Amino acid sequence: MARRRDLIERSADDSRDLQEISTWEPRTVLDRAACKVYAGISYGLPAILLLAAMGITALILLSPAIVVAEEPLVSVFFLLSVVPAALLAAYIWFADITTKEPLSLLVATYVLIILLAPVAAIVNSAAGLFISDATILGSFLFFFLVVGPVEETIKMVAVRVYAYRSDSFDAVIDGAVYGAVAGLGFASIENAIYIGAYLTDLEAGTGLLVGASEIATTRALAGPGHVIYSTIAGFYLGLAKFNPRNAGPLVVKGILIAAVIHGTYNFxxxxVPGLGAALLPIGPGVAFVGFIIVFNLVFGYYLYRKIDRYRRTYREVRDDAGKRDLTPERTEFEPTQR
Incomplete structure (x- = not known):
């Protein structure tokens, strides 16, 4: 895009020097120093922030790492705890009827959310100092106003800062794919934190492995929820990319839907499982597992309907066009090169 010019520059002839009147170029020592400082901020600050994020993540994962070092077999339970979420994310990727997203962008999104997730943990902890979840009202406010919005926003930030800018993000459904990967990454680090914290107080040996299997099973059931929430928000992020005039409201709508569903689950x-165990002839454990499965199935079906509608419309449009390839158009947000 052409550089916008000041009125004086537009009116003056080319022979007039307009330095620091309406134009500027580095000429003095101070000018060149300012350029160097700006370059340092532009390239150094993101690197510093990235290193800080890596350091915070390392500290948060220190407890799980110690547990694994003492009992390497526990790492198997860490991996098993993310299998259901990984399978759901794989299904979302497979359901993308357009061109499949490159592995490099999927991995980058996964790594970014791993690094950004501690931000959500810090915000949640800070908010917990002011909003107690010990009461029903406090719990409601904490999960609906803090946990849900903060965690779903962080997931979308992980998608927005990198994958969203790529030429490969060339269809609305791609937002759902990257949202699913962000949800998988968030579930991974959250599972590691929960399992590590739970096992830290247990003694090594058989008790540790039994405890690992129990907490890993619980986290395996909860993990797919993160994928469902962020896939929904990601779909609206995809809509936002191809509807720039309404991009802001669309992003907000997606995060709101995901945050409400997320908060509803946590609250x-x-x-609800306790009420189910009291009213039905089932044990607390069965009620707990049953609730999580039913909850994920309900909102998983909502997500399935949204993706299926996109797939069916894609096929119909392609058939109407004589089954020719649908070539994606470049959006105004995309650079001329990858």
Whole structure:
């Protein structure tokens, strides 16, 4: 895009020197120093922030790492805890009826959310100092106003800062794919934190492995929820990319839907399984597992309907066009090169 010019520059002839009147170029020592400082900020600050994020993530994962070092077999339970979420994310990737997203962008999104997730943990902890979840009202406010919005926003930031800018992000459905990967990454680090914290207080040996299997099973059931929430938000992020005039409201809508579903799960899982066990001839454990499965199935079906509608419309449009390839158009957000 052509550089916009000041009125004086537009009116003056080319022979007039307009330095620091309406134009500027580095001429003095101070000018060149300012350029160097700006370059340092432009390239150094992101690197510093990235290193800080890596350091915070390392500290948060220190406890799980110690547990694994003492009992390497526990790492198997860490991996098993993310299998259901990984399978769901793989399905979302497979359901992308357009061109498949490159592995490099999927991995980058996964790594970015691993690094950004501690931000959500810090914000949640800070908010917990002011909003107590010990009461029903406090719990409601904490999960709906803090946990849900913060975690779903962080996931979308992980998609927005890199994959969103790529030429490969060339269809609305791609937002769902990258959202699913962000959800998988968030579930991975959250599972590691929960399992590590739970096992730190247990003694090594058989007790440790039994405890690992129990907490890993619980986290395996909860993991797919993160994928469902962020896939929904990611779909709306995809809509935003191809509807720039309404991009802001679309992003907000997606995060709001995901945050409400997320908050509903966190809030209701505290008492609905207990009510189910009290009213039905089932044990607390069965009620707990049953609630999580039913909850994920309900909102998983909602997500399935949204993706299926996109797939069916894609096929119909392609058939109407004589089954020719649908070539994606470049959006105004995309650079001329990858």
């Amino acid at each position: 209701s899982v505290q008492f």
